[in-house]
Amino acid sequence: MKAAPYRPLDLTHGRIDLTHGAGGRASAQLITGLFAAAFKNDYLDQGDDGAVLPAPAPGEALVFATDAHVVAPLFFPGGDIGSLAVHGTLNDLAMMGARPLYLSASFILEEGLALADLARIVASMATASRAAGVPIVTGDTKVVEQGKGDGLFISTAGLGARPVGRSPSGRGAQAGDAILVSGALGDHGLALLTARGELGLASTLTSDSVALHGLVEALFNAIPAAAVHVLRDPTRGGLATTLNEIAHQSGVGMQLIETAIPVNPQVAAACELLGLDPLYLANEGKLIAIVPAAQAAAALAALRAHPLGQRAAQIGAVTTDPRHFVQLRTPLGGQRLLDWLNGDPLPRIC
Amino acid sequence: MKAAPYRPLDLTHGRIDLTHGAGGRASAQLITGLFAAAFKNDYLDQGDDGAVLPAPAPGEALVFATDAHVVAPLFFPGGDIGSLAVHGTLNDLAMMGARPLYLSASFILEEGLALADLARIVASMATASRAAGVPIVTGDTKVVEQGKGDGLFISTAGLGARPVGRSPSGRGAQAGDAILVSGALGDHGLALLTARGELGLASTLTSDSVALHGLVEALFNAIPAAAVHVLRDPTRGGLATTLNEIAHQSGVGMQLIETAIPVNPQVAAACELLGLDPLYLANEGKLIAIVPAAQAAAALAALRAHPLGQRAAQIGAVTTDPRHFVQLRTPLGGQRLLDWLNGDPLPRIC
Numbered sequence: 001m002k003a004a005p006y007r008p009l010d011l012t013h014g015r016i017d018l019t020h021g022a023g024g025r026a027s028a029q030l031i032t033g034l035f036a037a038a039f040k041n042d043y044l045d046q047g048d049d050g051a052v053l054p055a056p057a058p059g060e061a062l063v064f065a066t067d068a069h070v071v072a073p074l075f076f077p078g079g080d081i082g083s084l085a086v087h088g089t090l091n092d093l094a095m096m097g098a099r100p101l102y103l104s105a106s107f108i109l110e111e112g113l114a115l116a117d118l119a120r121i122v123a124s125m126a127t128a129s130r131a132a133g134v135p136i137v138t139g140d141t142k143v144v145e146q147g148k149g150d151g152l153f154i155s156t157a158g159l160g161a162r163p164v165g166r167s168p169s170g171r172g173a174q175a176g177d178a179i180l181v182s183g184a185l186g187d188h189g190l191a192l193l194t195a196r197g198e199l200g201l202a203s204t205l206t207s208d209s210v211a212l213h214g215l216v217e218a219l220f221n222a223i224p225a226a227a228v229h230v231l232r233d234p235t236r237g238g239l240a241t242t243l244n245e246i247a248h249q250s251g252v253g254m255q256l257i258e259t260a261i262p263v264n265p266q267v268a269a270a271c272e273l274l275g276l277d278p279l280y281l282a283n284e285g286k287l288i289a290i291v292p293a294a295q296a297a298a299a300l301a302a303l304r305a306h307p308l309g310q311r312a313a314q315i316g317a318v319t320t321d322p323r324h325f326v327q328l329r330t331p332l333g334g335q336r337l338l339d340w341l342n343g344d345p346l347p348r349i350c
Numbered sequence: 351m352k353a354a355p356y357r358p359l360d361l362t363h364g365r366i367d368l369t370h371g372a373g374g375r376a377s378a379q380l381i382t383g384l385f386a387a388a389f390k391n392d393y394l395d396q397g398d399d400g401a402v403l404p405a406p407a408p409g410e411a412l413v414f415a416t417d418a419h420v421v422a423p424l425f426f427p428g429g430d431i432g433s434l435a436v437h438g439t440l441n442d443l444a445m446m447g448a449r450p451l452y453l454s455a456s457f458i459l460e461e462g463l464a465l466a467d468l469a470r471i472v473a474s475m476a477t478a479s480r481a482a483g484v485p486i487v488t489g490d491t492k493v494v495e496q497g498k499g500d501g502l503f504i505s506t507a508g509l510g511a512r513p514v515g516r517s518p519s520g521r522g523a524q525a526g527d528a529i530l531v532s533g534a535l536g537d538h539g540l541a542l543l544t545a546r547g548e549l550g551l552a553s554t555l556t557s558d559s560v561a562l563h564g565l566v567e568a569l570f571n572a573i574p575a576a577a578v579h580v581l582r583d584p585t586r587g588g589l590a591t592t593l594n595e596i597a598h599q600s601g602v603g604m605q606l607i608e609t610a611i612p613v614n615p616q617v618a619a620a621c622e623l624l625g626l627d628p629l630y631l632a633n634e635g636k637l638i639a640i641v642p643a644a645q646a647a648a649a650l651a652a653l654r655a656h657p658l659g660q661r662a663a664q665i666g667a668v669t670t671d672p673r674h675f676v677q678l679r680t681p682l683g684g685q686r687l688l689d690w691l692n693g694d695p696l697p698r699i700c
Contacts (some may be wrong), residue, residue, distance in 0.1 A: 021420075021698075023586025023632070024691025028595070047599055048519050049442040049582065050415030052512060055406050062412075065400030066454035066507055068492040070371075092399040104416035106505040108458070140505075142418040143697055150498040155456040155490075157416055157507030162402060169398050232399065236373020245378070249397060282373070341374030347493055348371075 009033040014115040021109065021143025034119060035105075035139060038126040043102070043137035051137035053102055056161030065092035066157040072348040074121065074151050076195040078188075078206030079284075081154055082125035087211050087284055088235070088350060089158040090132055094213035095231045095287065097168045097220070098160030103129060105139040105156050110149030118152065125154075132211045134158075165225040172229035173250035177318040178296035180289045182215060182303050183208070183311040184262040185239050189281025190270055192349045199274055205266055208285035215287065215308045222302030223295045230290035235350055237341040238280040242288060243326045244340045253321020256328045256338065260315045279328075280341050282349045290318060359383040364465040371459065371493025384469060385457075385489060388476040393452070393487035401487035403452055406511030415442035416507040422698040424471065424501050426545040428538075428556030429634075431504055432475035437561050437634060438585070438700060439508040440482055444563035445581045445637065447518045447570070448510030453479060455489040455506050460499035468502065475504075482561045484508075515575035522579035523600035527668040528646035530639045532565060532659040533558070534612040535589050539631030540620055542699045549624055555616055558635035565637065565658045572652030573645045580640035585700055587691040588630040592638060593676045594690045603671020606678045606688065610665045630691050632699045640668060 009029055019026035036044060043051040056062060069085040079087075086103065093100040105125065109118065129136050187208040194203050212233065219228060230250070234242040239261070247254050263271075263278045271278045285308065291299045296314055303309030326338040359379055369376035386394060393401040406412060419435040429437075436453065443450040455475065459468065479486050537558040544553050562583065569578060580600070584592040589611070597604050613621075613628045621628045635658065641649045646664055653659030676688040 018697040021586075022691060022696055023588075024591055027586070028690070046519065047521070049445045050413045050448070050508070050510075052446060052517075053412040053414055055408075055410060055412050055511075058405075058408060060405060062403040062405050062509070063400045064403055064452055064454055064488055064507075064509060066456045066488055066505075067490045068456040068458050068505065070458055070492045070494050095399045096402060098400070102414055104414055104507050106416045106418040106456075106507070108418050108420055108503050108505075138414055138416055140417045142420045142503075142700075144420050144500060144503075145697070147497065148500040150494060153458050153492075153494075153503065155416075155418065155458075155505030155507075157414075157454050157456070157505075158400070159412070159414060159509065160400075161405075167402075169396070171397070236371075236377070241374055340378070341372060346372055347368040347495075350492075 009115060011115050011119045016109045016111055016113040016115065016143055018111055018143055021141060030141065034122055038122045039136040041135040041137065043135060053137065059164050060161040063093055063096045063098035063160040063162050065089055066155065067092060069154045069350060070348050071350055072150065073195055076207055077191050079209040080121055080124050082121035083128040084209050084284060084350060085154040085156045086125050086128035087209050089156040090134060090211040090213055091233045093158045093160035094216040095233055096162060097166035097228065097231065098162040100134045100158055100160045100213050102159045103134055103136045103156055105136050105154060107141045108149055108153040109141065109143045110151055111143060111146040113151055166220065168228045168231040170230060170232065170246045170249035173246055173252050173290045173318045174229060175252055175318050175320040176293055177229055177290045178293050178314050179254060179316045179318065180296065180299060180312060180314050182287045182309040184264045185283055185286060186263060186267045186278030186281035188284040189238065189346060189349055190267050201270060203266060203270065208283055210285035210308060212285065212287055212308065215303065215306050218302050218306045219289060219299060223291060223298050227291050227295045228289060232288045234283050234286060234288055236282055238282055240279040240338045241341045247324040247326050251324065253319040253324055254316055254326040255319050256316035258328050258330050260313055262311045262313050279338065284350065359465060361465050361469045366459045366461055366463040366465065366493055368461055368493055371491060380491060384472055388472045389486040391485040391487065393485060403487065409514050410511040413443055413446045413448035413510040413512050415439055416505065417442060419504045419700060420698050421700055422500060423545055426557055427541050429559040430471055430474050432471035433478040434559050434634060434700060435504040435506045436475050436478035437559050439506040440484060440561040440563055441583045443508045443510035444566040445583055446512060447516035447578065447581065448512040450482065450484045450508055450510045450563050452487045452509045453484055453506055455486050455504060457491045458499055458503040459491065459493045460501055461493060461496040463501055516570065518578045518581040520580060520582065520596045520599035523596055523602050523640045523668045524579060525602055525668050525670040526643055527579055527640045528643050528664050529604060529666045529668065530649060530662060530664050532637045532653050533661040534614045535633055535636060536613060536617045536628030536631035538634040539588065539696060539699055540617050551620060553616060553620060558633055560635035560658060562635065562637055562658065565653065565656050568652050568656045569639060569649060573641060573648050577641050577645045578639060582638045584633050584636060584638055586632050588632055590629040590688045591691045597674040597676050601674065603669040603674055604666055604676040605669050606666035608678050608680050610663055612661045612663050629688065634700065
């Protein structure tokens, strides 16, 4: 009796079947032939149940973050579920003030998924991971029957090291602080809605999905580490929901100036047409930074000097407000309460 | 205008809907009211995009592992997808020789999932995590439309610290080494198949799902750390596939004695009836240890002295074999090649 030979994966016409998740030879082929080949690095090549990694430098704290990614469609203008899964977790680490070090990736594949699509997504993850300088060091793959998934889902987890002195947190906002954003809002959410064809709208809009840790390092290099009170990326629920979360966590209010909030003209026009509010649309390449008013100019200059922060702006200030309201001053001088996202779910945008 | 009040989660009759994944108020309610309440610990309570954690002791290596869990049915005799998700990743860390420190959990929920079922699963995860002494420190939740998932999927990632001197690896087996298993094989796989009702078979079989890091520490306390050449938990694909992987990675062969391999009588009888081989069935609470022959007796004694290793046995030896075959000596003196799992997929058993 002789062990069956490896059949090569057919990356052109092949499809995922249940054997790819059963732990036998087909699983090994998929892992070796696709994932390990694309993500190749010394840690992943260890080939064990997990990766053994050098610990961070003495005194640095570990930061651990995770994200599930279920975006639909899998491919959209400006990215795909693979690049988004890498960027999403890198950005969670960056918003904690950490330098991202390592990523894990866990895949849930639906029977029937074209191997060509999977290969394209895996290549996109590999490219995003290499561009960020953060290797995917360990992973797992499962397969579910057709009709029990939706192509594929990717959960990424990330590990980072936070240098001494940094402690940005949603609990860090103080009355008087300046509220900055790194660029125009709503691009990702609107690009996704457009790509789904739900809006009956064609556009050239692309997602802003990108890794923000370089921009964060530029900010920390420009002002004292302790002055970065809050860092957050306004993903699901958009700027409005993220600011409400921060106001709630920090026990403060916020006062925003509507005309100061950068929104791309194409996004503004589409939102106007469709009755959407760009402040509730998801972003995947923008950050909110809250810093003391005295550091706002230096922080803004640092953000604007970076390619990913050229349109950075101060959009408002932190206030004392026991109700923790986020309020918006409109162009005509009115006040509008910017509540949490409540109805109108926009699911599966990340 | 006034912010809408929090509606409490209806954990008795409520169901997951798309707003629970949209990042707004309903998402926050689910996270605060269910996940954060059940998993409660200081790290998770930080409430940021990730958890800030103390780094391991100087000189210890970090170990990072991840697993996707798609087991069907969600509840089975001896566990559920929640306890399995905790045990699975703890065991991956333990098989690397690491003390598990922290877990992350990422949930993909299907619209319509009963909140009562989710609460039961989350409580089970919390219990498993507390029993193991390893907190769930960060997480994420997404929701997909009905028909695009299957109740819920859980991806866990884990972080551990590996003490100096330990280096178990699938590449570590050496000719002459003893191959040990910690107990009877096939319980989890057969319990799952029975629970699915696919076999037309009723039984009192329960999964062996359990966290193995205590058993691993007992082993490391009994023999020199460097003598633990390989540690693996034979999950998907069972003992046969896992040993083939190790033989391949280490460039060795293996010779097993069929009568030495522990299998519970109920599992043996059901396998006989159904034409299944217990050596290909998944386990979630057993380990394979490969150690030098001179350490086998001490290692076996240590395993047997632990509640989770009472039926530990030496089942064979590592051989020199350029073909990397795993061979089985049958009771009648014949030889049978134990190949990788090839056909007959048994998906969604973990």
